[in-house]
Amino acid sequence: MTATIDHHDLAATEPLLLPERPARIGPTSRRLLARLVVGLAVWFAVGSVLIAVGSTAWRAFGTSMIFPGAGFLYVAWPVLTLVTLVAVVIALVLWWGVSAHFAIPLVWLASAAGAALLADGPRLVVDRGTTWGWVVPLAYAGAVATLGWMVWRIESAYRRKAAKVPELNEYLRSATLPAPITSRRAPDEMDAELLRWCYDFAFQPEDGLDGLDWGEQFHGGTQLRYQMNSLTWAMSLYAANHLPNAPGHITRALETMVRKHTDLRVWKYWHALNLIGNFDPNPDPIRRDNIMFSAFLGDVINCVEAATGTEVFDQPGSLEFVWSDGRTFSYDHHTLTEAVRRNFERSSLGFFPCEPGWSFTVCNVMGAQALYGHDVVHGTDTWEQVRERWQHTLDHEYLTPDGSYAHIRSNHIGVSWDTGEVPGGHYFANGTHRFADILPAHARRAKALELRGAAPKMGALSSMVHDGRLDLDLPPELERHRTRTSKLLPWVKIIGGARLVGDERLVDAAIRSSAEKCATGERWPNRPLDASASGLGSYMIVRWSAPLDLAGLAMRGFVDPVGPVLADTAWDDVLVTEAVSPDGDSLRLALQPRIDDAAVRITLWFGQLRPGVAYTLAGTGEAHSFVAGDDGAAAVELTVDRTLVLVLAEAVAP
Amino acid sequence: MISFRINCAQVWVRLVRFVCKVTRRPQVTYDAPPMPARSPARSAR
Numbered sequence: 001m002t003a004t005i006d007h008h009d010l011a012a013t014e015p016l017l018l019p020e021r022p023a024r025i026g027p028t029s030r031r032l033l034a035r036l037v038v039g040l041a042v043w044f045a046v047g048s049v050l051i052a053v054g055s056t057a058w059r060a061f062g063t064s065m066i067f068p069g070a071g072f073l074y075v076a077w078p079v080l081t082l083v084t085l086v087a088v089v090i091a092l093v094l095w096w097g098v099s100a101h102f103a104i105p106l107v108w109l110a111s112a113a114g115a116a117l118l119a120d121g122p123r124l125v126v127d128r129g130t131t132w133g134w135v136v137p138l139a140y141a142g143a144v145a146t147l148g149w150m151v152w153r154i155e156s157a158y159r160r161k162a163a164k165v166p167e168l169n170e171y172l173r174s175a176t177l178p179a180p181i182t183s184r185r186a187p188d189e190m191d192a193e194l195l196r197w198c199y200d201f202a203f204q205p206e207d208g209l210d211g212l213d214w215g216e217q218f219h220g221g222t223q224l225r226y227q228m229n230s231l232t233w234a235m236s237l238y239a240a241n242h243l244p245n246a247p248g249h250i251t252r253a254l255e256t257m258v259r260k261h262t263d264l265r266v267w268k269y270w271h272a273l274n275l276i277g278n279f280d281p282n283p284d285p286i287r288r289d290n291i292m293f294s295a296f297l298g299d300v301i302n303c304v305e306a307a308t309g310t311e312v313f314d315q316p317g318s319l320e321f322v323w324s325d326g327r328t329f330s331y332d333h334h335t336l337t338e339a340v341r342r343n344f345e346r347s348s349l350g351f352f353p354c355e356p357g358w359s360f361t362v363c364n365v366m367g368a369q370a371l372y373g374h375d376v377v378h379g380t381d382t383w384e385q386v387r388e389r390w391q392h393t394l395d396h397e398y399l400t401p402d403g404s405y406a407h408i409r410s411n412h413i414g415v416s417w418d419t420g421e422v423p424g425g426h427y428f429a430n431g432t433h434r435f436a437d438i439l440p441a442h443a444r445r446a447k448a449l450e451l452r453g454a455a456p457k458m459g460a461l462s463s464m465v466h467d468g469r470l471d472l473d474l475p476p477e478l479e480r481h482r483t484r485t486s487k488l489l490p491w492v493k494i495i496g497g498a499r500l501v502g503d504e505r506l507v508d509a510a511i512r513s514s515a516e517k518c519a520t521g522e523r524w525p526n527r528p529l530d531a532s533a534s535g536l537g538s539y540m541i542v543r544w545s546a547p548l549d550l551a552g553l554a555m556r557g558f559v560d561p562v563g564p565v566l567a568d569t570a571w572d573d574v575l576v577t578e579a580v581s582p583d584g585d586s587l588r589l590a591l592q593p594r595i596d597d598a599a600v601r602i603t604l605w606f607g608q609l610r611p612g613v614a615y616t617l618a619g620t621g622e623a624h625s626f627v628a629g630d631d632g633a634a635a636v637e638l639t640v641d642r643t644l645v646l647v648l649a650e651a652v653a654p
Numbered sequence: 655m656i657s658f659r660i661n662c663a664q665v666w667v668r669l670v671r672f673v674c675k676v677t678r679r680p681q682v683t684y685d686a687p688p689m690p691a692r693s694p695a696r697s698a699r
Contacts, residue, residue: 093665215682219666420661482667483682
């Protein structure tokens, strides 16, 4: 048998309801916010004293302390007030973007100092030394209005969400979840093209990374790490779902993919982030924070190990990160996992940062997955060591009344906001497993809440399926880096949504139609579908997520293939797109020439046969009969000149 | 929870676009740049 379905049967879990009286702010965030409020109170008090008793210069300084840039207006330099406000916005973005925690205080302080220096200086259109006294009350009004507006938005959002709780709990009590799709779809020509692309990418010469989108590495949607993650996850799914009985070649490809994560170009960004955000010049990408790299890589290795059984990354020093000056940071699967666990323990918030000072829910879910998956494949208990505290942080710091979680939280001052990365700055679940492995009851609640929005849309789309196709011309969507659009992205959402609602017919139709509508006819390093590398990775993940999806794979761990296996062949000459044993006795194989129209004569070496038993290999190609050797092995020569679908089975006695 | 109305992700992309324009570098390219040059080796960890 090829894929064991021990699925996250979420429907069997007791419903987890929402708190009837949710707290506005969690205890740690409250403490951090209180610290911020005290700091601001002192700051405003000092500003007020300077306004009350200071000279003109000190009054200008103090006015800017009450509202950034207001001091410039006080000394009749309104242009500089506008410049300050623009600078505050840029500082805010840099605070989030590169962890420049000093940016806003620096701009604020500079606006105060600048106003003080200009107090007795020249003016643009008014007389030297002019001051506008009416600015002082305006500065106070601006400060009160800004803070009041923020508090009002927080409170109104809280009340709006809290009012929904009774209705949502009523719904959650009776919500039924669709069964996950667990039937395996036989790979088609587009699957073969995508697999070919993955192999070409993995085995490109000189440790290359051609085929990715290159750009800045912080937030712009061109982060190499996420592109590499998604491609490796997708290939792991293919290995587990379609090639469990021919693991040789794809295992080597996946090992190569993991090693490519150690390419300096993939993790070099961390040095700058660590320096700016932590004032720490250490470029080691695993040791501290940077959960968006360490945890994601840990989860990637979990998936690769669960799909293939490889143990190469369990060896000490198997993951070597070499910095530009030759410093080498050596890790392996175990020490990487331990670093993630240690960072969880070190964090007072309970979640630890991606960019220094910013803890994202999605990345910390990936961190939990990294621990959980390691435990599954290695029998450790790292997740249990942090689970209680982690869950407390999720439930008490990040949860909002309607069951959604804040996307981001500052480890320093406890604030969150809608950064524009995800709609509304909240989601019901995230990470590649959406809580299915780490917290099944949370997964069930999240899925039920997501279904409220998705089910009607998917139902409407499902009614449009005809002849196994979804004949829609979907408008292209902007890629995250916003330099181009992709026709594939809306299809990723439809296939993912159809999987969420368990509509297999819609999944199959969307897979078929998306391939027809988005195919480019190109091959690596270009892409066979119209999308960025990240988009392509996401598409392959949703396309290849049955019978096992990423959560199912992580929860299952590695299982030795049962039934006959294709142990070896001329992998460079032939593309094996399917090798599964549906019954544990036979083997279904699909192969095609690696190069188009190149008929190749190859040998298939089989293993795990019943010694001394007669077998036949038959299908769309030549038929062969043979008897397995005493070691359960046998070899068959055949010509592959087109796509062949063959079945290896015990010969039926005449 | 503090809530602002500034779409940081969008502003970020615009900042990147601006910097790329000033430095005359493409914002997104499909050609992998070479590995960063190595400086003289320091003591290994």
